[in-house]
Amino acid sequence: MANILIVDDDHTVAEVLLSYLERAGMGGTHVTTGAEVHRFLSAEVPDLLVLDVMLPDADGVALCATVRSQHPDVPIIMLTARTEESDRIAGLTAGADDYVVKPFSPRELVLRIRSVLRRANQQPAGTGDNEILRDGDLTLDRDSHNATLGTVALSLTSREFELLAHLMRHPDRAFTRDELLTEVWGWDYGDKTTVTVHVRRLREKIEADPGAPTRLTTVWGVGYRWDPITTPDQTASTPQQSSLGPNPQHTTESQPTTTGRS
Template sequence: MSEHGRVLVVDDDETVRDVVRRYLELAGHEVTVAGDGELALTLVAQAEPDLIVLDLMLPGIDGLEVCRRIRQRSGVPIVMLTALGEEENRIAGLQLGADDYVTKPFSPRELALRVSSVLRRARATPAPIASRVVTDGDLALDVGARKAVLRGAELPLTTREFDLLLFLISHAGKAFSRAELLERVWGWDFGDQSTVTVHVRRLREKIELVPAKPVRISTVWGVGYRYDRT
């Protein structure tokens, strides 16, 4: 499965753009850059990339608004760049549908690895289960097409949301801690566990009739989360 793709890097710092571009090109990606949100939205509308690296602190249209507008029309993977003290913005970005994040100051090599990882997951269609459809009542996940349908309507899931839902429903009845989910779904053996919390919240908003009273994705107090078949 190819880990290379067309990547749009959006950052108002020219030095950051140049360094990120260089590392991503060395990793085999085709890179386009933008210094502000308006240009980024124009470039996405002209030719949607395979992945977007998006700084949240942008002049004019900020990164959160760029993320929100992109998510209205596309599920393209988004990796956010956030400053170390911007936890609220990071969580807001994840709630808007970003797939991953890297905090500044960051290692360009780490960012390149994250980009390849997200692309690989977004394109993953394992041969042995390519035609598998996982169902739970009126919810169906087509693993090969990476498509989820609820009550006849396709759900607008991001790459990570689909991965998380597929993992949970495939292990229905078993409780997982946030650390376990971070490792099993994200492939991280470290990281901010609030990432999992935000993605669970977003999934509940999309698959539960009453998100505040979930019946599918249950909270197991003192442990984490469990998927219960309906």
């Protein structure tokens, strides 16, 4: 059973969400302060964190960044009553996987939670064996969830990892943000800013010059594309791993509505 940590000082919101999680077959723990979050995380790691932006003793965005740095694989969904795009960007930049604005449908939030958990735990299609993607000096190991750029280990969130893997599996193909929301996030609709911010975060980690990207590029009027950097030597020397080129062959190795403040 998935264990969801709900961080919100609005007890009504938390109680409603906990009841919906229980109906969906998930467990939940409710805390109200940043201090309680740190105490909880020192004892156990939840499957997902639902985090309110405004807490009595902490700023939710700063807390999100702290949790993300300590637990990069724990998905985070932020809750807020703030509707400005700059607020959403701040939360996503801090490391949130999703951003839900109050008032919200608890049923929809549970669906978002399921989607995030499914993507975090999803194995690649195929035999079920490990998948390794490689392009130039960049390597993704799906089984260990490790990403390296040359000799440097990259710290990627689960959503960043899945987005990068999806793009690397489809080199030279331009994706719209709507397509990426559907294929990576598993949403039929959503805030496209989510994709934009995740792309920006990835560029900061994999591009030599994030302001002039050469790998994860923008296709104006369309969306984003992965431009592979593959050498003939690399293709010949690593036949067992994914070698990205024009025709990549990827192989494997053996309806109530809550109200709230914030």
